[in-house]
Amino acid sequence: MFTIARLTFLEVFRKKVFLVTLILSMLFLFLYGVALDFTAQEMVQMKSAGGSNLLIQQMIGNQLLGAGLYFSSFLIALLALMASVGSISSEIESGLLHAIVSKPIQRRDIVLGKLSGYGLMLASYAIFLYTAILLINHHYNPGIFNLSTAVSILLGAVIFILQPLVLLSLAMVFSTFLRTMTAGILSIILYGLGMVGGFLEQIGSAISNSTLINIGIISSLVMPSDALFRKLLAEVTGSDANPLAVLSISMGPFGVSAPPSNVMLGYTIFYIFVCVLLTIQIFKKKDL
């Protein structure tokens, strides 16, 4: 398993999608920094003109933080899907797996090795992006994390890492029994479903429409990535622990009017576990 994990980890760095994601991430972080710089200047001007309101400042700060985390989540989701969706299917199609599966190793170890390799790479990249976003925000708006605790920031990192891991585990399931292209399309559709479902749930909460809320909950159960993002934002801004802060993050395109409970985190871990088990079971019986 360690041999496969090591090779998978190294192989990702050679994929074009990694290079593209790295360039896009750097570009995004630069533009994001520029945007925050301008906003900070505007805030200073507003404050000196006496028009500053603490709640509005906090709201704008949270929106910018939300935007940063949202787009970085999107980038890492892109990397997770593109890098892993062909992890098994493309190697079956090319015949690369023939020389590996015929070795005295369990098929289970091949799946776990690949998952570990991709997972470690995605987790490392996620920590880098998460830290970068938080540091940029802290630099321009030092008060943004006043309501957060070290534990909530750390839990935020874990949730941020869970997002690509959910997509990775699902893409691996599809990769064992579908062709690469089909697996990729299906994974992206499900990711989109999670996003749309998340929006609907937010709107449903805002207008107290239980049908929209239920649609959102069901879509989160099918694809928990968006629910994880909202949980992440609630943790990082400290609104989960401080109900007063909910107001500052409940509005705007990156707002969270109804943060998911901790049960969602448990469900996500269960979701990943089931996906891994499914991948192992399907791959064990797969004819190559």
Added chain:
Amino acid sequence: MLAIETHNLTKTYQGQGGCQGISLAVPRATVFGLLGPNGAGKSTLVKMLVGLLQPTSGEAKVLGKPIQDAASRQKVGFLPENFRYHDWLSGEDLLRFHASLFGLSASESAGRIAEVLNMVGLSEHRHKRVGNYSKGMQQRIGLGCALLPDPELIFLDEPTSALDPIGRKVVRDLIVSLQEQGKTVFINSHLLSELENICNHIAIIKQGNLLFQGNWRELTNRQVQVKIILDVLGNENRLADAVPTEYQVISQTPIIKNTRYELLISCPSEEDIPGLIHSLTAANYPIFEVTPVTDSLEKIFLDYVSNRGWEGR
């Protein structure tokens, strides 16, 4: 103990194709050839034996262990037909990766990799990326991967398909050397002329069914013929008297009229050929050439796959 043992091994796809009821016994320390036309089920059989396909029914053992047990492949090498390797790795790194899959320690693999690179003639290219190898070199590095565990049994699926004549000779010599070391080599190949020189035991399958297995040279020994070129000393009619009754003259063709003739004579066995020569020389016929006539592997193969079989010939 047999190297490979299968009982009614079957693999079908939606009830069709694949292999049906294959019962095979491959002795150890042999070069065993698996023959069959395209689509006969040869690759299906090999893939089942190396754990790539799950049998629909039946049983199989490799080196005494059931094929479902990954440990059965501990001392098994496999060169796939459509070989494909991580082309971004160097030849040496690729071998190191595969050695690790075989469970070799770092010190074990270091020595073995050097040996294997030497065996497949790629020592000088060890640091070159596999993606920059020619197709023949890629096939040789694949063979190297298969040789890493010092296998007791090695499956070669079309092992010379990408090789030039020199590369083919290297592989042929390697196969012979492996057999001399007591290894079993299981070859799936269309190149019957190559198999003829290195294989004694073969299996022929057609449409998923096993038609024959065993030592193909024994088939050729059932009817021994010998071609003799001699001088009839101006009287070809006397020839019949010189040939003992247990031999049968099948044909008598003049090469040079009234002097040199080519005789095709059927013998009871290969051991009886010297007796025939002795009788002819005793009758003072000058003999210029004696050639035992045996069926080629290709002829036997064609007879089987065209539904005639040996008995029908």
